[in-house]
Amino acid sequence: MDVINIFLTGELGESLDDFVHDQHRFTFDHLGPDGPRRLVEGPMWAFVDWVMDDLAGLEMCRRLRADLRTADAHVTMVLEEDDPEDRRRALRAGADDYVIGPLTRTAVLDRVLALQSRGAERHATRRFEAGALSIDMAALQARWNGEPIMLRPNEFRLLRFFAENPNRVLTREDLISGLGKREPPIDERTVDVWIGRLRRAIKAAGGGNPLRTVRSIGYVFDLN
Amino acid sequence: MDVINIFLTGELGESLDDFVHDQHRFTFDHLGPDGPRRLVEGPMWAFVDWVMDDLAGLEMCRRLRADLRTADAHVTMVLEEDDPEDRRRALRAGADDYVIGPLTRTAVLDRVLALQSRGAERHATRRFEAGALSIDMAALQARWNGEPIMLRPNEFRLLRFFAENPNRVLTREDLISGLGKREPPIDERTVDVWIGRLRRAIKAAGGGNPLRTVRSIGYVFDLN
DNA sequence: CAATCCAGTCACGAACGCGTCACACGACGC
């Protein structure tokens, strides 16, 4: 049976017991500042309260996107009222959509089931394979012909982003914002160093060089 | 500042003035049957009304994909109601996604900003094909019968410009300004060297010579 | 046929863009 992980920042007011419906088992958990407590294999849905006063909601949203374990979660912002400006900021912070609170358990389930059945395959596949390269998103491990590639967090994110956008020239700006590093602003030339380190790590695992430089534009992950 | 072109087929009911937000400048324009009126360098987003009775929406969608100038636009279909069959046809016609209308300006901006900020991977392959020649705008790679043509940046831009203006004599001045090299002023004879280098690169990939010289005028990209 | 015009090509210098290194700073663990 498929498991769907649901995380909430705020209190739901109702019980957070696991719940079975249709083909799916829903597990509920509280989402603290350190990310999710437990993590079961399966799609993740996060409902983040807005909490306007200290912008904790937006911060949480960015943190989810930056954290490799939750980067592919579907993030729904829970707004207190329907303010267009808030919606925009929520989406810019990385949220996938929003609802107007307060949240009830049925509202959560309705939303998840609705998007789920609409085939909203927003979240990336947890596993990626292309030729000799394989990336296990859950284990945070990349391999070349089965040989582990020793990657530091940033390099893994970079490789992941390339794998999600194959055969497409990515500018340095694309890569910076793609890794969620708009703040503080990063020198574009730093991307060159990322690329160099990633290439070296792949090479050290006996791999080739799937990253092609496109002069004066950026880089491409060549997939055939 | 980055410019984002937004085109709409229907009326928005609100003003279509240019709009500045964050790092981007949004320019709005009406999208007629002959394609966009004006075209600024930058990403393009088209919102196409469904208009069920004469299938004009689908036709517009296909036309956008076929037109090289708009082939890489992000096309959003505006449905009147959430009909799964319509959604499927929209996506098959080349749309990237869909919304349920009616459209408001804030809805448009929300959608663009959301996808923009997440580095929305484009599903549509930006691609141009003419006989043996194919140009992948996303990977910035040209091929002749599948054989990669090794092009330097300027040569690729040149080929791209020719492909965007086939069967039309382009003066050297057209080419210079078409590649955005007005400053500093460039000697027109330099274009001859560009042409030579481009021809040689195509030939090296086993290709023919699609570039015909029009004496004392310029050059044509012959397409059939 | 001669004079002229025009396009193709080559070699060269200068500017540009990229890869890489060492270093500094902060985070983290022992």
Next chain:
DNA sequence: GCGTCGTGTGACGCGTTCGTGACTGGATTG
């Protein structure tokens, strides 16, 4: 507190790219 690790930045050097002038050969015109 100290050592280690991860990461961003400035600087340096090398290879690539590109505009230009000169030369050549073919086309055009009278």
